[in-house]
Each structure stands twice: as C-alpha cells, then as structure tokens.
Amino acid sequence: MLLPEAVVQSEDVVSVSSSSKKQKRNRKSNPVEEEATNNIRNFCEVFMEGDLLSSTHVRKHLAFDILLLLLPKLPASFIQHVLSLKFVQCLMDILSTKDSWLHKVATHFLVELMDWVKDDDTKRVAVTMALQKHSEGKFDNITRTKTVKVLAAELETEDGCTLYLQNLMNLFVDEQHVPEESSNMKWSLEPCSLNSDQSQTTDDNSDNGSNEEKDSVGTTGNSDVLKSWVIESLPGILKHAKLSPEAKLRLQKQILKFLAVQGLFLASLGTEVTSFELQEKFKWPKTATPAALCQMCIEQLQLLLSNSQKIEKPLSKGNALEQPDDPVSYFMKFLSTLQNIPSVSLFRSLNEADEKAFKELQETESKLLKEVSFLLVLL
Secondary structure, eight states: OOSOHHHHHHHHHHGGGTTOHHHHHHHHTOHHHHHHHHHHHHIIIIIIIIIITTSOHHHHHHHHHHHHHHGGGOOGGGHHHHSOHHHHHHHHHHHTOTTSTTHHHHHHHHHHHHHHTTTOHHHHHHHHHHHHHHTTTOHHHHHTSOHHHHHHHTOOSHHHHHHHHHHHHHHHHOOTTSOGGGGGOOSSOSOOOSSSSSSOSOOHHHHHHHHHHHHHHTTSOHHHHHHHHHHHHHHHHHHHSOOOHHHHHHHHHHHHHHHHHHHHEEESSSSEEEETTTTEEEEOOSSOOOHHHHHHHHHHHHHHHHHHTTSOOOOOOSOTTTSOOSHHHHHHHHHHHHHTOTTEEESSOOOHHHHHHHHHHHHHHHHHHHHHHHHHHHO
C-alpha cells in the first residue's frame, strides 16, 4: 500500500539520469507518485516518529524492522522522508552506545542500508546527504564508524558524482536544514526501556561523547561543522571515481567555481547574482560565511589548482581563449569575469601591492593563452 509497483518502476526508469530537470518536472506531475510520497511522509511522521521511535526499545526495534521491509522497494527519492531527523538521531544514539540492547539491531540495519545503495549512485547520494544533514556533518564521528566516508568513496559514474556535487553545494548554501531546536538538542532521545521508562538508551559515555563533539565545535555552531564537511568533501569527488579526463575536467571546473565564489567573493545586493556573460546564477548563504570557512575554501582551491598541474593533459585543438582546457586558465578567466560584476566584491580588499600583483598575473596569463592558441593553430 505504501509503495505501489508503478512508483517503484517509475523510479527505476529515471534513476539512471536523475539530474535531468525535464525528468524531475515529469516526476513531480505524476499523481501516483505524489500520493505515495504523501503516504510515506505521513506514515513516517505519525507512526514511525510519533509512536515507535519515541517509545520503548521493543518499539524502536519494530521501527528498524519495518524500514528493512521497505528498503528493497524503496525509491531513492523517498529516503529524505524515511531517514528523517528523528530516525537518524536515534540511529546515531544507539550506534554510539555499544552496550545498548539495540546496538546489534542498528548495526544490522546500517549493513543492509549500505548493501541497498550498492551499484546505485542515486541511492548512495540520497543516503549520504540524509545522514550528514541530520547529524550536522558528524555522523561518522558520533557513531565511530566510517559509513559516510565509504559511501562518498564509492561513487562510480559522472552522473552520480555530479548529483553528489549539486547536493553538497545546495547543502552549503541552503540553511533551512538546521532545526530551530538544534542548539539545545542532545543526541540521545527520550528515556526508554523494555517495559517502562526507567532505563535510558544511552549511558554516561555516550552523553560524554556528544558533549565532546559539541565542545570541538566551539562557538562556530553545528551549521559551520556541516559546511566545513562540505568544503572538505568537494575535492574528494575527483579522487575515487574512475572517470574519463573529460568528465573529471567538467567536475573540476564546477568545484573550482563554487570554492572561488564562496571563499573569495561576497554579494553586496542579496544572496543571488546572475552573470550574463557566463549564463550562470551564483548563490551565497543568507548568513554571512565566517572567515574561517572562507579560508578553508581558499585552501581547498589552492590544493585543487596545485594538483591539477600534476596531471599531464594532451593539447586539444580549438579556441583556447574561449574554452581553456587547463583548469588554472579556466579559473583565471572565471575570476576576472566574476570580479567585473558590479554587485560582487572580493571577500578581503586587496592592498596596492596585491592589486598590482594580480593585474600582472592576469596580463601574463593572457599572453600565455594567446601563445598557446597560436601554437594550436600551427599544429
């Protein structure tokens, strides 16, 4: 009743190229899927969260069993409702307490969940984002597992890597994921027991673990921890997936642009800026990004540009001035274009010496591009 066969088959058809905007629009207009989505959402909110996850050990056990029954037919698009905030926190709480009565149950569920995403990058991305979003980027640290690390390292296709990249960027910019009560929220859920409410699911050790995590965050807040995970995860997309040089270059350009926008620039009018020259729209978080996170973006940007020079790339014929294949040349062109937008300014004002050095760098890079373009024509 919750997962009609028509919904499952529809999901299978579109999962291969889930980043297609046209297919997304078609899926939204599907009344069968809309009804199934509402049913799953209501089922999880009312029954799973309202009755089972906030109750006894036995009922929590039942919640895990029900999700294991749903998994084989569960579409990737439904993960956001199933792996909800309350469920992920319950899962973390149990996994971080080894002497818990439910520890083996939660561990088995995690194994089955990892097996479910096998050979399907769309499901892999959906699970990864749910776990990190609802744990504020600390799922592995709190559960003392390598779940998220393994999930991210096993992306196999360019479509999957692109989908993961888009989700990471959206997570950084969108601040709606932070629950209002997160500042006062403990990782442990309500007290529960087998037959009464006298014993808790966590012990002192698990509570201490949660406090250690909070202390390590300091005054930056949980949202900044999640954003720092996003920044660190971006270059990792290029490390593990076995992609063609062309595919890696496409991803590399998107990562370079995002790190440059978030680390080097600010928008003076609102949080969105459209570049007509690049035919792209750039977004910033509503809350100003802390200097520490901007510095992280810059460091990852430097590392990405440095590593790109270690890869030998064959020269390709064409107009190198319009579409430079070299990531550094592409970055310089992008930097100049973005800097010329009136409503965009550098995160840190340049002094006179820096301004002079930057102009000289641009001039030198422009001369080199012209020489490369001339050589390509001769070849």
